[in-house]
Amino acid sequence: MPTISLNGEQRTIPPSSTVEDLVRSLESEGLTADRRAIAVEVNRSIVPRSTYETHTLDDRDEIEIVTIVGGG
Numbered sequence: 001m002p003t004i005s006l007n008g009e010q011r012t013i014p015p016s017s018t019v020e021d022l023v024r025s026l027e028s029e030g031l032t033a034d035r036r037a038i039a040v041e042v043n044r045s046i047v048p049r050s051t052y053e054t055h056t057l058d059d060r061d062e063i064e065i066v067t068i069v070g071g072g
Contacts, residue, residue, distance in 0.1 A: 002059035013057060020052040022063070033067045040065050 001012045006022075013022065019040055026032040040047045041064040047055050057063070 002057065002061075004057055004060070005062045007064055017057050018053055019047050019055045019057065019063075022057065023052060023065075026065070032065065037068050038065055039068055 002015060002017070003010055003012050005011075013025075019042065023032065023035060023038070023040070027035065032038055040052070042055065042057070043062055
């Protein structure tokens with residue numbers, strides 16, 4: 001099973017997982033905010049929301065998921 005770093009913590013994921021799979025998993029665990037208010041970065045590159053379903057995660061990928069905060 002691949003192991004990734006998610007916001008600095010090690011996490012095991014099923015083989016061939018995508019960013020979409022990871023976000024859904026985190027949503028089901030209650031660990032993410034509204035998906036419209038998050039940004040996902042894999043290995044220091046922003047992953048466009050339109051590619052979440054096709055962007056496959058690999059062993060040792062470093063993923064950062066951040067909440068976008070608006071303000072004025």
